[in-house]
Amino acid sequence: MAMPNSTSSRTKGPAELPDLLPEPATEELKLETVFAALADPLRLTIVRKLMLESEAYDHTCGWFGFDRPKSSLTHHFRTLRDAGLIHQRQYGLERRSRLRAEDLNMRFPGLLELIRAWQPPSNV
Amino acid sequence: MAMPNSTSSRTKGPAELPDLLPEPATEELKLETVFAALADPLRLTIVRKLMLESEAYDHTCGWFGFDRPKSSLTHHFRTLRDAGLIHQRQYGLERRSRLRAEDLNMRFPGLLELIRAWQPPSNV
DNA sequence: TACTCTGTTCGAGAAAACTCGTACAACTAC
């Protein structure tokens, strides 16, 4: 599961991005775990929204506009990160999420197309 | 063995197959539910085995060779049928399962390829 | 009749997931 990425001063992206929060490596991703993470409509919505409406940007929890308590959202985003579906980075006091699209396409080709075609139910 | 039961009633297939047990219609299949059903390694194994090793035959629970109590297997097969992943037919005292491959390919193209590529863990 | 074989249903206990309130931490702005 989530590997502690060692010290607080490690490799950053070329654009000096904040560190990634702990997450499983691409080779460690398990299909069962990914399916379990996607079995919840709210999480499916998160992933689909990140896929369809993210253009080179990461998004905060608030961006999604879910009407749920903060601690519930923390739970769902953490589930997605632990399953390897999203990256998360700490930008000051905001935590921004991004789909691991390349990793998922490499490991599970076709999965994201399934999610793209999904019809979300009426309620959020 | 696979004797067509004594005309218990309604419409049978052209080859006089036993009736299908209740299952969701193709249009009713929900991606969340399918993902939930596939989140369990045992059920993923069942589906994959049906996909790879079924050649025009349906298979009984016993065919899979799982070392689990019968009531546990009933539970997992029922979960798969309720989610719409398999058909089940009653052949006398055996209940035979078959992958809903056409339905799944129509409704969720690419899903079965994901399962085909899955590497089952060491334990059953 | 009795026995076997396949698989179901019921029920209970254990484990996991979901929900959410509360308290807390960190950063920004006044």
Add this chain to the structure above:
DNA sequence: GTAGTTGTACGAGTTTTCTCGAACAGAGTA
């Protein structure tokens, strides 16, 4: 400093799922 914002951590209650034993049902067979 104080207040507001974003989000975490903890814990409890609720719900769901998993697991499995026990009892049962139907078909076939000796």
